[in-house]
Amino acid sequence: MSVTTPAGFRAAGTTAGLKPSGRPDVALVVNDGPDRHAAAVFTTNRVEAAPVTWSRQVVSDGRADVVVLNSGCANACTGPEGFEDTHRTAEHVAEVLGVSSGDVVVCSTGMIGERLPMERLLAGTDAAASALAADGGAAAAESIMTTDTHPKEAVRHGEGWSVGGMAKGAGMLAPALATMLVVLTTDAVTTPADLDAALREACRLTFDRVDSDACMSTNDTVVLLASGASGVRASREDLTLLVHEVSADLARQLVGDAEGAQHDVEVEVVGAASEDDAVDVARTISRSALFKCAIFGGDPNWGRIVSAVGTTSAEFDPRALDVTINGVQVCRATGVGEDRSRVDLSGRHVHVVVDLHAGDASGTVWTNDLTHDYVHENSAYST
Amino acid sequence: MSVTTPAGFRAAGTTAGLKPSGRPDVALVVNDGPDRHAAAVFTTNRVEAAPVTWSRQVVSDGRADVVVLNSGCANACTGPEGFEDTHRTAEHVAEVLGVSSGDVVVCSTGMIGERLPMERLLAGTDAAASALAADGGAAAAESIMTTDTHPKEAVRHGEGWSVGGMAKGAGMLAPALATMLVVLTTDAVTTPADLDAALREACRLTFDRVDSDACMSTNDTVVLLASGASGVRASREDLTLLVHEVSADLARQLVGDAEGAQHDVEVEVVGAASEDDAVDVARTISRSALFKCAIFGGDPNWGRIVSAVGTTSAEFDPRALDVTINGVQVCRATGVGEDRSRVDLSGRHVHVVVDLHAGDASGTVWTNDLTHDYVHENSAYST
Incomplete structure (x- = not known):
């Protein structure tokens, strides 16, 4: 379940044909509210991919309704055309789901310096939108894998609310082995400020303390969405604790599945x-x-x-x-x-x-x- | 010839039995003058080996008569006893060669955290002292090898004077793959100040710009000795040029022989x-x-x-x-x-x-x- 364990979220994963392996490569995570609070942390690499530039702007107002993710292509070092591809992806997903494109976070991972095959990607997002389900977390987690040997999911429960998450990439936020993408969800009632504080503290102590090979990706993104659907208010302290626990769990899974590692x-x-x-x-x-x-x-x-x-x-x-x-x-x-x-x-x-x-x-x-x-x-x- | 190409130097290499391989492991380079100017650059690693602590003091007055080097043991992380071993080595070599122990530079390379087998080492220095020769440069260069696949030597000639050098270790001054030891010699007439300036400029542009694997050794040492035996005075500019050229040549050889490298x-x-x-x-x-x-x-x-x-x-x-x-x-x-x-x-x-x-x-x-x-x-x- 992971990202769909907290109430108020639907997710899906589909195969758009972006990867030579033919494995799933497009995922959607939708926050059905009532709240649509969002916080995110991005790579500090100055050469950042188009989806990072886009998504940084999306979450700057503390709101996001949808996260669309693809593996198979990083859309990094692709110039203004690459940014236009990300913009178009967000517009397309927004139209299909009836939200504003300015509330669609985009994450990509894969080869640097290659353009997205847009027709296949957009068709994949359509298929994913049709497949959105309240138990779609596992399918989404599988669709964001690259060299990962298994999906990474984690869940922790509070008193009447929970935090779920999925991750890909055997690395860390800064630096990173491969691109790290993480989507975290919670159905707690909270504020954008508390959400942001909880995410930053969790990242500082978990993803930022994983260092597989000292290399930092152009695409690293950790996004945390809050639906408020549990109706239960979480204190900043409790929220931070659970977000930290889920992040620590996912970080350990990343280390445990680092490329080629034996220890x-x-x-x-x-x-x-x-x-x-x-x-x-x-x-x-x-x-x-x-x-x-x-x-x-x-x-x-x-x-x-x-x-x-x-x-x-x-x-x-x-x-x-x-x-x-x-x-x-x-x-x-x-x-x-x-x-x-x-x-x-x-x-x-x-x-x-x-x-x-x-x-x-x-x-x-x-x-x-x-x-x-x-x-x-x-x-x-x-x- | 390398370190013995400039006039006024003798060198030797012998097998003291410090390495399991039974290959040569002790070298001496002696400056017979008339000048005994010396300059040196050492690792910036704060965990420095005993011979580095010792030799830093030796060259602080701009003079050194002898360099004694061993492979097979780094004498690093060996505490006060390890420093005493280095001191005893210098005292022993000084007595055999009739110089002051305060003018004997000591360099070691090999395993960290192991004591020197002193009886074998001192017997080896005796044998090396007996073998000192005006064409002993090649034997010395061979004796300082560890994982090197071949000895590294270089020579450049000025107008009536020259600079020679030998090196071991596929790395750099800071950082280093394996310990880098370099001995450079010149028979130019110069001053301690010019010698120091020439060495620092050469190191900055050569050994400091080799980075095999970002690891810095506890033992890195580059020492430059001037005998003045050519009777020809070299300007600081000319001296710097030739020391730079020999250093660049040796640095390239180090990269070319880095552990396991194919490019x-x-x-x-x-x-x-x-x-x-x-x-x-x-x-x-x-x-x-x-x-x-x-x-x-x-x-x-x-x-x-x-x-x-x-x-x-x-x-x-x-x-x-x-x-x-x-x-x-x-x-x-x-x-x-x-x-x-x-x-x-x-x-x-x-x-x-x-x-x-x-x-x-x-x-x-x-x-x-x-x-x-x-x-x-x-x-x-x-x-």
């Missing part, structure tokens, strides 16, 4: 002087190709971790670093600690803890190992 | 508002795992280039980017340009030119593709 790596930095320091150090470790290769090789190579820490400007004493990998403190005071052969890296989950001994703040970034399959998928697949 | 990629950014902008954009492209995988796959995927450009803070209009790959302008005004199928990526050398259309400055960074062999070497080999 999910939780890099936790503790004892930091500030949260910013902790996240900076965790992100730097997460981006070390040498560290990521070592994890793939089952090698608890803490030297590659401390040498990554040393490149940051975080506050710490270079002689006082501790590193624990899966419970074994392999590095103590920047020197040899417990026997590294005791570290078991055979499981999917790897937990690295770095103690900076510089304060009480902490932060975690999730990443993946760097594998033969990553290289294979990204040298063979043009996205 | 050498020259990322040139033109039309930048400043040289800093140009280098920032070139470095960001050089660090994109997706771009590097595409090159490995023979895919002129310009979308991955412009999306990397978009993550920088350089000055440019996101709608005005041009990208040329091996002479084919595949992206024009951030849109589709010439037919990408015309790009030939079958050769070793790949030349990417990005025009920011924001000014007259330019800059180039050299990198490599991301290959199966890179993942294999760095998941199987613990360094």
Whole structure:
């Protein structure tokens, strides 16, 4: 169900023929109200795709009625013509569904530098509009997949209301492995301001802390729609909590399905002087190709971790670093600690803890190992 | 000859048994004067190895008589005991050669977090001291190799004087793939100030612009020794020119022998508002795992280039980017340009030119593709 679990939403997914694989590639999510509040967060990449430019404007007034998504083509680096294609898509969907085109969010993912096959896309949106259903969430989630091996959905329930979501793309908001598209829905009664605050806080702590390969997409979009259909008012605090939980769930699913990855790596930095320091150090470790290769090789190579820490400007004493990998403190005071052969890296989950001994703040970034399959998928697949 | 091509230098390389492979692992380079000027540049990693801490102090007075180098062990993250090992190495070499230990530069490369086998190392330095020869440059160059597939040497001649050099490690000063160690020598008559200026300018434009995998070593060291033995005075300008040429030659050799690489990629950014902008954009492209995988796959995927450009803070209009790959302008005004199928990526050398259309400055960074062999070497080999 996911995006259609909260009341007031319908969704659909269809095959428009945008992808060579012939798999589903167009999705619609419709908010039937009574509220049509919307908030969104977009890629910070300055080279942004046409649908990002369009959708940024759509949600600027805090309202959106429909989200139309396609896989198979990113509509990025396509110039004024590409923007016109996005505009035309929104106009078409608006007409079919009887809403204003200015309330239609558009999301695209796929190859950069290619124009959308508009006739097929518009026919696909017609088919999707005909298929809209109150249980259409699963079909929508399947239609936005690219290199994902399975759809990603999550739901959390409050007292009489809920939050649902779907995601694609094994990455993060900034940066991203592949384009990340996320649609979140809730039937809580809320305000545009609370919705925006809840989404930003959730993104900051979840999608922004996933770093598969340090690459940022031109198309990343996370949009949150509120229908108010439950009739139950949610406090900003409760709303933030549930949106955070659904986002964290989806973010974990993204890491778990990252292209070619064999390990999910939780890099936790503790004892930091500030949260910013902790996240900076965790992100730097997460981006070390040498560290990521070592994890793939089952090698608890803490030297590659401390040498990554040393490149940051975080506050710490270079002689006082501790590193624990899966419970074994392999590095103590920047020197040899417990026997590294005791570290078991055979499981999917790897937990690295770095103690900076510089304060009480902490932060975690999730990443993946760097594998033969990553290289294979990204040298063979043009996205 | 390389480091022994300039007059006034002797060198040697021997096998001390520090490496499981049983290949040569200890080298000496001795400056017999009459001058003993020295300049050096070290890693900016805050977690620096003991030999870096030691050698930084040695060259602070502008003088060094000897450089002793070992492969097989980095002596990094080894605490006060590791520093004592470096100190003892310098004392031992100083005594054998009749110089002051405060004039002995020490360089180490290999595994982090392991102590040096001191008895073997010191015996190796004795053997190297006995083997010192005016044609020992090649033996020294071979002894500092780790994952290098061949020694790296370069020589350039001025009017009656010369500059020679050797290098190991497929990387750069900051950051680095593996530890980079470089010893440069000249028999020009110069001053410590000119020597320092020449080295810093050369490093800035060569070793600092190689970025194989964005990882910075704890041990990177570039040292330049001047003997004055030619009796010919070199201007700062001429000295800088030749040191730059030798450094550029060695830097290219490092890229050409990077771990697992199949392509050498020259990322040139033109039309930048400043040289800093140009280098920032070139470095960001050089660090994109997706771009590097595409090159490995023979895919002129310009979308991955412009999306990397978009993550920088350089000055440019996101709608005005041009990208040329091996002479084919595949992206024009951030849109589709010439037919990408015309790009030939079958050769070793790949030349990417990005025009920011924001000014007259330019800059180039050299990198490599991301290959199966890179993942294999760095998941199987613990360094």
